[in-house]
Amino acid sequence: MSRSRLQLAAVYLAVIGVILYGAGLGMFGLLMRSNWSALEREVETVAGTLHDSLKPLLPAEARPSPQLAAVLPGLCLVGSPCQPAPSLIPRHAVSITDSERFYLRLLDPRGALIAHSPGSPRVKAERPGPTWMVVAGLGGDRFLQYSIHLHHSHTPAHPGANAQELDWGYLQIGRSLSGLDAERQRLWWATQTIVVLALLVAGLASWWLSGLAMRPLLAAYRQQEQFTADAAHELRAPLANLLAVVEAHKTQLSADPLAGEHALAVVYGQGQRLSRLISDLLLLARLDGPEAGAGLQSCSLTQIARDLLEETSEGASIAEVQLRLQGGDDDLNVLGVESELYRLVSNMLLNAIQYTPSGGEVVLSLKREGSHGLLEVQDSGIGITPADQQRIFDRFFRSDPGRSRRQGGTGLGLSIVAAIVRRHRGAITVRSDGHSGSCFTVTLPLAANSPGLPVPR
Structure with missing residues (x-):
């Protein structure tokens, strides 16, 4: 990175140096041209005066x-x-x-x-x-x-002629031209001195600017390194389990059908986990790519929330978590991709259910604030510490790694939520006291044809 920063600073300095040197030479040329023009006018004036004075006196x-x-x-x-x-x-x-x-x-x-x-x-x-x-x-x-x-x-020979x-x-x-030559030397060295001093200052500024320019690149590079390491770690665990089951089945001498079925179930489960992980990675890669405006349409956020509330109710019942909808009377239309919005609400509900203990409650709220729709998911779970709140949307981050892995999570759910929110030009925040319960709030701009919004003229 230091070499890249040095190269970038050198490019900055070269560009600034060309501009400064060109400006200095241009100013030097203008000043010398002005002095030369003044000298020519002086000589012409003296020549005209002398000519008029000598004309009647010449032999x-x-x-x-x-x-x-x-x-x-x-x-x-x-x-x-x-x-x-x-x-x-x-x-x-x-x-x-x-x-x-x-x-x-x-x-x-x-x-x-x-x-x-x-x-x-x-x-x-x-x-x-x-x-x-x-x-x-x-x-x-x-x-x-x-x-x-x-x-x-x-003088004419005849009077009146x-x-x-x-x-x-x-x-x-x-x-x-001695004075002009001396002035040229003074201006030349003054220009060179000013340009050199300006280049020294520009060199320091170039080094500072290159550091500023490299910060987001360095952060992205480190994030990519961390993502690669996390992805390799996440892929290694199910692959290791698969290989272990296969090796154990190969070396098993008995032909117990129950053991074979158990081995196949483990292989199938780990394969499903790998498939979900690869699908989530591909979705994140697509969400990080350029936005496709052709697929945008007006989607009812209220209808999406109601549908997903019904779909996840069975899983909430199994986890002994109460799931209910609050608000949702207004039809909130959002301009976006319906499948992505479904994934957004689904991930938020599943995440809340996953971290809420038995007997807890998850509340999905919908309301309108001006030209934006607000979707909140409030749970009574284990809470999120202030330190974890800074990293909750990072890829492969888990507040409780053991619980997430036991339930088959990939650690990419909230990362996908944040990517979908950014893609729909919205915002997401999290509130939690760090001990009990947390609230995720998503703000999305409503479509122009959403009921309750003024119709543009």
């Missing part, structure tokens, strides 16, 4: 020139040494030429580099339209690069 030709150096003093012109930027630079130029965050590159219409920020990575220009790409800078730092067309305003915007070249802006 007529896209080439390295003093005019271009004057527009963006923080850039390095191709073919000229980088000059230190003056102290007073426009705010956007300061932010763009900050090598720790951004770099700026200007290209002519053919895609040739004409100016760049100090320390900007050397990459091939991407000319066809606005594009995104990730490039590696000096020292292995990564940058998110955005490329757009750069225009400049052309509309100003024209002409393609000047390309503008490339790169944003450092």
Whole structure:
């Protein structure tokens, strides 16, 4: 069982682990996508602002020139040494030429580099339209690069003419990804740590849940073991008697016909006992199986009780036990299997008669309580102790084993009663002070067409 519990806990943990890890990766991806989108919006905003600021200031030709150096003093012109930027630079130029965050590159219409920020990575220009790409800078730092067309305003020669915007070249802006990479590492390790801690807790919970799941299986397994042992014990006794009688008859030298008849009577009695035991086991197996709804019909519990009271009256007279019916004026109809209901009432009456001494009384009561019918069997017998009341419906259990075996009981009567009650969606209880008398009460739901019940509309 420990191995099965470990396997079940491992399955629980594997399922929970897949769910947790998938959820962690999904959350990690959503957070990183959100940060990436925010970074793209920042780069697009800076690029648009810079483009609008540079458009009226750009020189007529896209080439390295003093005019271009004057527009963006923080850039390095191709073919000229980088000059230190003056102290007073426009705010956007300061932010763009900050090598720790951004770099700026200007290209002519053919895609040739004409100016760049100090320390900007050397990459091939991407000319066809606005594009995104990730490039590696000096020292292995990564940058998110955005490329757009750069225009400049052309002042018309004649007054009143509309100003024209002409393609000047390309503008490339790169944003450092060092902060995003650091955030990715922090989120990744945080996700892994949370998942590992959650898996540890899930492992303990899986072990506990597997224990809960194994409890009914373990109880059923132990009950099956006990049932097998009890069944083997019950079958062994009549078989041993049969074999003993046969061996004695084989070794008997006299041809006494009375001894032969006695031996045959013993064999027949033990065979009958075996037959009853096997029939009861088969009935229990059928009752434990799936319920067959096709065989259900409306059965009169009152009529069944009256019929069985007449059938068992002879046996009660032989045992010198008074048997009487109390109530039973109402016709109580139960939806069920008539043969099973007959067996239910018969077993309860025979059990009460069996454990009631001579001169005692067994009372069968019938009454209605709302939408349920109550069937009670009260006897004045030996009673049932509180400890036995917990096991009275177990298979092969006997409060008085000697009396039951002498009278041919199999120890399955009340087990069959409990199985039939469960099959008919009812309940059974027992009351006894443990010294004298006991009362078994069966509650069964009445059929919809039972007299006295409201007719559904």
